[in-house]
Amino acid sequence: MAKKTTLIDLHFGKSDPATPICARYGNKPDALLEILHDVQHELGHLPETSLPAIAHALNLSRAEVYGVATFYHDFHLKPTGKHSLKLCSAEACQSMGGRQLIAAVEKYLKVKMGETTADGLVTLEATYCLGLCASAPAIMIDNKPVARMNVEKMKSIVEGLRT
């Protein structure tokens, strides 16, 4: 179980997985976004225990690190599903039935945007443009963009994740 951190707890071990990641970037505070990306990539989310370790390594306040981690849509402070399914919710995709696609996927997975399926398989998220606007609607599944999307194609992608 993860060690519980409180505001006055200054004894986060050198063993935090974020510490070597910070070192890889020379503990430079301007690399904070890169570091948060890498920590999240390794751990699946940004654990509460890692933020003070990052702050310590970069010589930032915890508030600064927390502020950055909560500002950007990409970062998650809570665990997410095994897979990330991002549906483009911007205008070009809307013009090609993006809204209807989102509604159909929400119904199929029985979750709303921003939620994770009960089996923990997929977290559904909105994204605003994947740069595939001439092949709309587009989605991104675990960093892999897929275009000319429709409900049937989407279902087969989700079923593919189960196996």
Add this chain to the structure above:
Amino acid sequence: MIKIYVPRDSSAKAVGAGEVALAIAAEAASQKISVQIIRNSTRGMAWLETFVEVETPRGRVGYGPIEVGDVKRLFAAKFYEGAKHQLGHGLIDELPFLKNQERLTFVRAGITDPVSLVDYIANDGFEGLKKALNMSGAAIVTEVTESGLRGRGGAAFPTGIKWKTVHDTSADQKYVCCNADEGDSGTFADRMVMEGDPFMLIEGMTIAGLAAGATKGFIYIRSEYPDAISTMKEAVNIAVAAKWLGQNIQSTDHSFELEVRRGAGAYICGEETAMLESLEGKRGMVRPKPPIPALEGLFGKPTIINNVLSFAAVPYILARGSTAYKNYGMGRSRGTLPFQLAGNIKQGGLIEKAFGVTLRTLINDFGGGTFTGRKLRAVQVGGPLGSYLPDSQLDLPMDYETFAANAAMVGHGGVVVFDDSVDMAAQARFAMEFCAIESCGKCTPCRIGSTRGAETIDKIVAGENRDANLLLLEDLCQTMTDGSLCAMGGLTPMPVMSAVKHFPEDFDKPARLQAAE
């Protein structure tokens, strides 16, 4: 050896180009046909992806859209000899979609392997930088100023003037930052440059470094573009190894380092000062101006910030001279703009044309009308902060000043087409909603105004005090326009008010329903 080209651009990979390339390789192996498969950049004809090309003595011929299931039939028809096929399009150089463009920036699109330095140099790559290495910073600035190039990110500020300011400011360190946070829906030209011709961006940024006396550059790429990030990183490493980047470029006294940084899903970081904050590892909060970034930018140092397309236009300007570039365009909009035709369109993709082309030409002649075949109703130009235009405005020439005079903007050149199934009140509401989601929160008109705007539109659509609420919406929009710190809150009223103005019937639904009864 037969040369077959299968694009590696994400617009191709997203419709199965990787699988098509594998299938071609497997089929060629089983038929014992010797082929070389080259993963080239895309031509920018999105509707034909996956667009497979074969080199023949007559030139390259193309086939598309190709899916894995088509590969065996292509081989049966001997496509590898350039033979006719129902998915064949003949000689690529003769295709009207490409032939009728003026590709200065996208001159190598579809032709080269993006990460091949040999290809780049064989196709005029680094010609601009070679000249710049023997020029003074001031001379480079003059060349760019005289070309008339204006910021392609959307603000259209004269690039040369920006560069001159940084050049004229003395500091121990200056920076060049490329804004590759291309978040506007309907735009993908930056992505195409980074995935398809990354050395061109490196060349443009290096020239900017020489011009201003900056030795360090950053490319800030949005995380939604994983392929652009990996391709740019790969290209930077290749350029460093070949001494086109780094210490003593091509054995001269000039040095320029480049670093690729990832964004994290915040639209606001496309605003230049928010991007600087983000590059410094902070929340993407907009900075008040002044000071302008050219004087106090990244880490408080003088900084050139330009969009990908602005930097990408520079190698051509240096190689061919400012006059060659300036001769394209109209009025004060000089050169070409890579327009991006998207949304509900039959033939979407990248159309690089001189300024002055009309939307109707882009949509009808290049695009072939709507994808659904239904009547066109609205076109949003310039991203989510751009106006919705009705059919009656499609004959306006695309020029910064003409569009501004008509309460619209060219912006980054994105054109999103909607057919008659669109609900313009929903689009107006989305503009407010998007602003609420993406606002950095620093100024009140943007942070609060966007939420109040969405609520007010809901009331209007519900028929609740419609006239009074329409007035309120207009007033709110005026406040956002006048009082916001940056373009996010300042321009959100453009899509909203253009929808109200040109499509009032969509804001009057209950009344229309009553009238119908």
